Amino acid sequence: MQSKVxxxxxxxxxxxxxxxxxxxxxxxxxxxxTQQERLARPIVNEALATFANNRHSINNRNTPxxxxxxxxxxxxxxxxxxxxxxxxxxxxxxxxxxxxxxRSVLVPDVMIADLSQNATTAxxxxxxxxxxxxxxxxxxxxxxxxxxxxxxxxxGTTVSDLGLAPADGNQIPTLTSDNVGPSANKLAPFAFPYxxxxx
Amino acid sequence: MIxxxxxxxxxxxxxxxxxxxxxLLLNAPQVQSSDHADTTENVNRxxxxxxxVFIFPNPADASRVVLVMNVRGLIPAGQAGNFSFDPDVLYQxxxxxxxxxxxxxxxxxxxxxxxxxxxQSVEISxxxxxxxxxxxxxxxxxxxxxxxxxxxxxxxxxxxxxxxPRKDPFFFDLERFCQILPDRCVxxxxxxxxxxxxxxxxxxxxxxxxxxxxxxxxxxxxVELPKARIARSVSGATQLGKIGLWGTTSVRN
Numbered sequence: 419m420q421s422k423v424x425x426x427x428x429x430x431x432x433x434x435x436x437x438x439x440x441x442x443x444x445x446x447x448x449x450x451x452t453q454q455e456r457l458a459r460p461i462v463n464e465a466l467a468t469f470a471n472n473r474h475s476i477n478n479r480n481t482p483x484x485x486x487x488x489x490x491x492x493x494x495x496x497x498x499x500x501x502x503x504x505x506x507x508x509x510x511x512x513x514x515x516x517x518x519x520x521r522s523v524l525v526p527d528v529m530i531a532d533l534s535q536n537a538t539t540a541x542x543x544x545x546x547x548x549x550x551x552x553x554x555x556x557x558x559x560x561x562x563x564x565x566x567x568x569x570x571x572x573x574g575t576t577v578s579d580l581g582l583a584p585a586d587g588n589q590i591p592t593l594t595s596d597n598v599g600p601s602a603n604k605l606a607p608f609a610f611p612y613x614x615x616x617x
Numbered sequence: 618m619i620x621x622x623x624x625x626x627x628x629x630x631x632x633x634x635x636x637x638x639x640x641l642l643l644n645a646p647q648v649q650s651s652d653h654a655d656t657t658e659n660v661n662r663x664x665x666x667x668x669x670v671f672i673f674p675n676p677a678d679a680s681r682v683v684l685v686m687n688v689r690g691l692i693p694a695g696q697a698g699n700f701s702f703d704p705d706v707l708y709q710x711x712x713x714x715x716x717x718x719x720x721x722x723x724x725x726x727x728x729x730x731x732x733x734x735x736x737q738s739v740e741i742s743x744x745x746x747x748x749x750x751x752x753x754x755x756x757x758x759x760x761x762x763x764x765x766x767x768x769x770x771x772x773x774x775x776x777x778x779x780x781x782p783r784k785d786p787f788f789f790d791l792e793r794f795c796q797i798l799p800d801r802c803v804x805x806x807x808x809x810x811x812x813x814x815x816x817x818x819x820x821x822x823x824x825x826x827x828x829x830x831x832x833x834x835x836x837x838x839x840v841e842l843p844k845a846r847i848a849r850s851v852s853g854a855t856q857l858g859k860i861g862l863w864g865t866t867s868v869r870n
Contacts, residue, residue: 446748446755451707451867453752454658454665458863468814469803475656481751482713482720482863507815526720528713528861531672533682533844540673545859557672557862560685560786590820593797596790597826608676611769611779611839612683613786616697617832 453479458529460558461568466524467500482526498525510573510593513586519577523547531557542567550580560612561600570594660804663689664703665866668835669787670710672862675841683841684710684726686864690785692834697782701733701766702836705869707756710840712744713861714849720861722747724847728780728838729756730766737766739780741840744847754867776842783837790826797822 455478457463467473477485477497486495498521505512505520512520523546530545532555540559541552548554551567558564570576574594578585607614659666668690675681686708692700702708707729711722724744731738740759748755764770767781795801797819799808811818845855 445758447758449755450749450870451754451756452870453754453865453867454662454706455656455667455866456863457667457670457865458861460669465798465801469656469800470810470814474801474804475658478656478658479752482861485720504815507813509816526861528718528720528863529670529672530718530859530861531682532859533848533857534859536679538674538676538679540671555674557674558670559673560671563788565789592821593817595826596793596822597824598788598790598828600786600788601828601831610683610777610841611783611837613685613783613837613839616692616782616784616834617694 456480456482456527458482458527459524459568460564461572462501462524462527463497465568466504466572467497468503473500477527482528485526495525497527501525505572510588510590512572512588513583515583516577516586519582520571523571529556529558531555547580563599565598566595569596657804662703662706662868664701665706665868666690667864667866668785670862670864671786680844681841682844682847683839684862685840686710686838687783687785687787687835688838688866690787690830690833690835692782692785692836694832694834697834698735700782700834700836701737702728702730702739702780703868704730704732704737706730707754707867707869708838709754709865709867710743711747711863711865712847714847714858716849716856716858718859718861721750723849725754725757726840726847727756727759728778729759730780735766739764739766739770739778741772741776741778744842752867753870754865775846776840778841779837779839781836782834785830785833785835787830788828789830790822791829792827793819793823 463474463477467477480496484496486498501521505517532545535555537553537555539553540555540557542558542562542564543551544553545556573590575585575589577583667688669687671685673683675683689700707727710726712724713720714723725747726743729740740763742757742759745757748757760772762772764778769777769779771777795808797817799811799818800814802808803810844857847860848855848857
């Protein structure tokens, strides 16, 4: 009751903040917040977009719909163009077919999870690869080695191994793993909140 | 390549630029100031620097799902209690549950925080349809039940929330990464910009690699709730299917 009275008085005074009113009814406060960072899949913007030319920052401020990959022009859009630039670099170029698969998987930069799966584990890119990386729930688990998964897609033979495009012979095997895995001392507890206590 | 580059950046400095590392890790106990950022903006506002997003099922109950957002990484061991979320940042999980996915948020779960300090308050809103779509947003009315940093609470029936310091679960050889693609480590001042930003300066990782995050912490927002709460609803019926998830941090104008 007290909080409702406070809420009414706050509104009457012309303030916009509804914090403290009983809540979660969809009303919005007056203050506006401008996006500074956006993140979903771990490798995409951080590794494939350059800091040079402000590419990383621009993608951070964009929405997924601005990432590109429109039908008929798969390399258009901000993030799609960054990926194309990286994968056509003479030092580590990939075939058009492999580039197309990588773009179709990574653009837009959104983490995909399939809630219909009766799974109790997640596996990064599980939906996009139809279970090739593990659980078809997809998403991302705390111990998923997203670095090696991503490195293998960009520099390795993952795309051709999955039969999604012909091998192009341009893989760089020495770049497909950072040789770091989830250490035992970081294993997540089984119960909420799942992440380990701070050091 | 690899994820939130941010951490690595600063972290890499720990090995190569001790003075810079000291500044980045120790000189910003209460949000804003430096960071291990992937962009200049994040370097200047650590509290808005998101390092990871996760979504996974409850390992003991497949009907429930867990969303995790990590921010403000690279907190040194023994100092996690000195760090707070940024009160002027709106932290959001954005969820697309359209069929097919259209990559626009249909629901958001928001977190905002009170004044920095050991008893920092936590407000949760959602999952709800956002008041605004895209890159400029407002806070939705939060639940009346609020929490405190570092203590799990339930803002509404069926939902569990934790917001506070945790061991950073990410693992990566950041130092070597910065040697391979130094362009990505420029924002934190830990590398010199190469003439060609996409040119790898080395073409091998080291074996064994070194996990730069092994003894570092972050601030985590963990939300667990029934899958049905974030699934699409058609004529009042829940349809569990594919969703798209991304996280955003937004600074008050």
